Amino acid sequence: MSVGKVVLALDGMGGDHAPDVVVDGADIARERYPGSSFLLFGDPARLKPLVDRRKGLAQVLEIVPAADAVTADDKPSFALRRRRQSSMWLAVEAAAQGRADTVVSAGNTGALLAISMVAMRMLPGAHRPALASFMPTSRGETVMLDLGANLECDADNLTQFAVMGSVFAQVLLGLSEPKVGLLNVGSEELKGHEELRQAAEWLRREGSPVSFHGFVEGNDIGTGIVDVVVTDGFTGNVTLKAIEGTAKLLMGRTGLVREAFRTSTFAKIGYLFAAGAWVKLSKRVDPRRYNGGVFLGLDGICVKSHGGTDALGFAYALGVAVDMVRYEYKSKLVEGLAKLHELTATAETPALQTGGGGA
Amino acid sequence: MSVGKVVLALDGMGGDHAPDVVVDGADIARERYPGSSFLLFGDPARLKPLVDRRKGLAQVLEIVPAADAVTADDKPSFALRRRRQSSMWLAVEAAAQGRADTVVSAGNTGALLAISMVAMRMLPGAHRPALASFMPTSRGETVMLDLGANLECDADNLTQFAVMGSVFAQVLLGLSEPKVGLLNVGSEELKGHEELRQAAEWLRREGSPVSFHGFVEGNDIGTGIVDVVVTDGFTGNVTLKAIEGTAKLLMGRTGLVREAFRTSTFAKIGYLFAAGAWVKLSKRVDPRRYNGGVFLGLDGICVKSHGGTDALGFAYALGVAVDMVRYEYKSKLVEGLAKLHELTATAETPALQTGGGGA
Numbered sequence: 001m002s003v004g005k006v007v008l009a010l011d012g013m014g015g016d017h018a019p020d021v022v023v024d025g026a027d028i029a030r031e032r033y034p035g036s037s038f039l040l041f042g043d044p045a046r047l048k049p050l051v052d053r054r055k056g057l058a059q060v061l062e063i064v065p066a067a068d069a070v071t072a073d074d075k076p077s078f079a080l081r082r083r084r085q086s087s088m089w090l091a092v093e094a095a096a097q098g099r100a101d102t103v104v105s106a107g108n109t110g111a112l113l114a115i116s117m118v119a120m121r122m123l124p125g126a127h128r129p130a131l132a133s134f135m136p137t138s139r140g141e142t143v144m145l146d147l148g149a150n151l152e153c154d155a156d157n158l159t160q161f162a163v164m165g166s167v168f169a170q171v172l173l174g175l176s177e178p179k180v181g182l183l184n185v186g187s188e189e190l191k192g193h194e195e196l197r198q199a200a201e202w203l204r205r206e207g208s209p210v211s212f213h214g215f216v217e218g219n220d221i222g223t224g225i226v227d228v229v230v231t232d233g234f235t236g237n238v239t240l241k242a243i244e245g246t247a248k249l250l251m252g253r254t255g256l257v258r259e260a261f262r263t264s265t266f267a268k269i270g271y272l273f274a275a276g277a278w279v280k281l282s283k284r285v286d287p288r289r290y291n292g293g294v295f296l297g298l299d300g301i302c303v304k305s306h307g308g309t310d311a312l313g314f315a316y317a318l319g320v321a322v323d324m325v326r327y328e329y330k331s332k333l334v335e336g337l338a339k340l341h342e343l344t345a346t347a348e349t350p351a352l353q354t355g356g357g358g359a
Numbered sequence: 360m361s362v363g364k365v366v367l368a369l370d371g372m373g374g375d376h377a378p379d380v381v382v383d384g385a386d387i388a389r390e391r392y393p394g395s396s397f398l399l400f401g402d403p404a405r406l407k408p409l410v411d412r413r414k415g416l417a418q419v420l421e422i423v424p425a426a427d428a429v430t431a432d433d434k435p436s437f438a439l440r441r442r443r444q445s446s447m448w449l450a451v452e453a454a455a456q457g458r459a460d461t462v463v464s465a466g467n468t469g470a471l472l473a474i475s476m477v478a479m480r481m482l483p484g485a486h487r488p489a490l491a492s493f494m495p496t497s498r499g500e501t502v503m504l505d506l507g508a509n510l511e512c513d514a515d516n517l518t519q520f521a522v523m524g525s526v527f528a529q530v531l532l533g534l535s536e537p538k539v540g541l542l543n544v545g546s547e548e549l550k551g552h553e554e555l556r557q558a559a560e561w562l563r564r565e566g567s568p569v570s571f572h573g574f575v576e577g578n579d580i581g582t583g584i585v586d587v588v589v590t591d592g593f594t595g596n597v598t599l600k601a602i603e604g605t606a607k608l609l610m611g612r613t614g615l616v617r618e619a620f621r622t623s624t625f626a627k628i629g630y631l632f633a634a635g636a637w638v639k640l641s642k643r644v645d646p647r648r649y650n651g652g653v654f655l656g657l658d659g660i661c662v663k664s665h666g667g668t669d670a671l672g673f674a675y676a677l678g679v680a681v682d683m684v685r686y687e688y689k690s691k692l693v694e695g696l697a698k699l700h701e702l703t704a705t706a707e708t709p710a711l712q713t714g715g716g717g718a
Contacts, residue, residue: 137608138608138613138614138615148544151544151551151552152552183597184597185507185510185592185593185596185597192510192593193510193511193593217596217597217600218596218597218598218599218600218601218602218603218604219600219601219603219604219607220604221601221604221605222601222604222605222607222608223604223608231597233544234544234551234552234594235593235594235597237544237576237577238542238543238544238576238577238590238594238598239577239594239597239598239601240577241576241577241578242577242578242580242581242598242601242602242605243577243601243602243605244577244578245577245578245579245580245581245582246581246601246602246605246606247605247609248578248581249496249497249581249582250606250609250610250644251609251616254497255497256497256640256643256644257610257616257640259640260633260636260637260639260640261633261636263636263639264635264636266632266633266635266636267632267633267635267636269632270628270629270630270631270633270634270636271629271633272629273625273626273628273629273632274619274620274626274629274630274633275629276623276625276626277619277620277622277623277625277626277629278619280619280622281615281616281618281619284615285609285615
C-alpha cells in the first residue's frame with residue numbers, strides 16, 4: 001500500500017451514536033486525510049441513506065453488509081463466540097486479512113480487544129496488548145499506557161509497553177527520541193513493586209530501545225516531563241479517569257471555574273471579556289482532540305474511539321489510525337521489540353527475583 | 360482527658376520550613392482551638408526564640424528538648440534504629456504513652472509511619488495502617504485512603520480501610536452514615552482483581568459496619584458520589600498526585616487558565632473583573648485546606664502534615680488532630696472493626712478464593 005493511500009475498516013454499528021457519528025466522522029476524515037478510503041461494516045438499510053446524504057462520500061466508501069452487531073453489554077467472551085457476523089468482527093477481520101490497513105470502532109472496548117487478539121494475533125515479541133492514548137500536558141502531549149487492557153502486569157509486560165509507547169509517540173507526536181517514564185509512588189530507584197524495579201533495570205541497560213527517564217509520579221503526568229508514561233492497566237485506567245474527572249470538576253460546563261464566573265455581576269462581566277480566551281482554552285483541553293485509544297502490540301492496527309464521542313471526535317480517532325499506517329507503526333515496533341529481546345535475553349543476572357527473559 | 364482539652368505533641372524539627380512553620384502553625388491553632396496545649400519537641404536553642412516572639416504561646420506550649428532530628432533522606436529503617444532521640448521519635452512516644460493525645464509531624468512520611476507503628480502499635484482488628492486524607496469535590500469533600508502506606512493490599516486490608524475511612528469521615532466531616540466506594544476499573548460487580556471483589560462481597564453483607572455504595576471509578580472521585588474512596592496504597596498515591604497535578608496544570612499560578620487570561624487585552628480586562636471570584640475559587644481548592652494526612656488503624660492519633668506547607672496549612676493539620684481526639688476517633692474505630700470481625704468471621708463461604716477470615 002503506497003504512502004498516502006489508506007484503507008480504513010469502520011465498525012458502522014459501534015458506539016452510543018452509531019451509525020450517524022461513524023458516517024459523519026468518515027466524511028470529515030475524507031477531507032482531512034486525502035487518499036483515505038473506507039470499508040463501512042453494518043446494516044446497509046441504515047447506512048446507505050446516511051452515506052448518500054453526504055456528497056462525495058460514496059466515491060471513497062463501500063458499505064459491507066454485516067447482519068449482527070456487538071452491544072455495549074456483551075461480555076467479551078460472548079462477543080467472541082456469538083458475534084462472528086457482527087460489524088465489529090467483520091471490520092477487524094478485514095484489517096487482519098489485509099483488505100484494510102486499519103480498523104476503527106467506537107463499540108464495546110472489551111469485545112474489541114478480545115476479537116482483535118483472536119483475529120490479528122500479537123506481533124512477535126509482544127506478550128499482551130496495551131491500550132494507549134495521549135493527553136494534554138503543560139508542554140504539549142503525553143502518551144499513556146496501559147489504560148485498562150491488563151489489570152496486572154509483570155516486568156516483561158511493562159518493558160514491552162515502554163517500547164510500544166515509545167514507538168507510538170515517535171509516530172503520532174513526531175518525536176525522534178521520546179522520553180519514557182515508569183509510573184511509581186516515588187522517583188527513587190528503590191521505590192515500588194519488584195516488577196517495576198525489574199522493568200526499570202532492563203530499560204536502563206545499554207542498548208535499550210527506549211530513552212528511559214526513570215520513575216515518574218502521578219503529578220509528573222501533567223507537567224509533560226516525559227513523553228510516554230507506562231503503567232499497569234489498573235493504575236492507568238483509574239488515573240486517566242481521575243484526571244478526566246478533575247478537569248471536568250474544574251473546567252466543565254457545570255464546573256467550579258464556570259460557577260465562579262456566575263457568583264457576582266463583576267465576575268459575569270469579566271467572563272464576557274474573557275470569553276474568547278476561555279473558548280480557546282476549552283479547545284486546547286477538548287477531550288475530542290484526544291480521542292482514539294489504540295491497542296498496541298497486535299499484528300494489526302486497531303483504534304478504539306470513545307463510545308460517546310461526536311463526529312469530530314470520531315474523525316480524530318480516524319486520524320490516529322491513518323498516521324499509524326502512514327508512518328509504519330507496525331514495522332518500527334517489530335524492530336524495537338527485537339532490540340528489547342536481545343537486551344533482556346542477555347546479561348540476565350541470577351539475583352533478579354522476577355522470572356522471564358523478555359520476549 | 361475532658362472534651363475540649365487536647366494536648367498535641369509536635370515534631371518541631373520536621374518539614375521543609377521547620378521549625379518556623381511549626382511554631383507559627385501552633386500559634387494559629389492556639390486561637391482556633393481553645394483549650395489546646397502543645398508539647399514541642401526539638402532543639403531549644405532554635406525553638407525558644409521563635410516561641411517567645413509569639414505572645415501568649417509560651418503559656419500553652421512546653422518545649423521538650425530533643426537532641427536529634429529525622430532528615431528527609433533517612434530511610435524508615437534507619438530512622439527507626441538510629442533516631443531514637445529525634446524530635447519525631449520523642450513526639451510520637453509522648454502520644455503513644457499518653458502524655459499527649461495526638462502527634463503531628465511535617466517530617467519524613469516513611470519514618471513517621473515506621474516509628475508510629477513501633478511506638479503506638481495497631482488497634483485490635485487492624486492489620487495495617489492506611490494513610491488517609493480528604494480532598495475537594497463538586498459536592499464538598501471526600502476522604503481517600505490508602506494514599507501510600509501499603510503498596511499491595513489484600514481483601515482484609517481493603518475491608519478494614521473501608522471501616523477506618525468511614526469512621527474518619529464521621530468524625531472529620533460530621534456525616535452519620537458516610538457512603539463508601541471501592542476504587543475499580545468499572546462499576547460492575549464482576550470487574551477488577553479478586554481481592555477487590557472479595558472485599559466488596561464482605562462489605563455488602565448484612566450487618567456491615569459501613570454504608571457500602573459499591574465500586575467507583577477514577578472519575579467518580581471528583582463528583583463526590585461517595586464520601587470515602589478506598590484503594591490500595593499504590594493506586595491511591597498515584598491517583599492523588601495525578602489529581603493534584605491536573606489541578607495545578609489548570610489552576611496553578613502558571614496554569615492554563617491563568618495563561619488564557621493573559622492572551623489578549625480583552626482577557627486581561629476580563630480577569631480584572633473576575634479577580635474576586637477567582638480568589639474565592641482558589642481558596643476553595645487551596646491545598647492547604649486539605650493538609651493533614653492521617654495514619655489510620657494505629658493505637659494512637661498520628662497526623663502527617665505536608666512537608667512543604669506554610670503555617671496556615673500546618674494549622675489545618677493540627678485541626679484534623681484536634682477533631683480526631685475530641686470526637687473520639689479511636690474508640691469509634693475499635694467498635695467498627697469489632698463489627699467487621701464478626702461479619703467476616705461468620706458465614707464464610709468456602710467458594711471464596713481469597714483466604715483470611717477478617718481481623
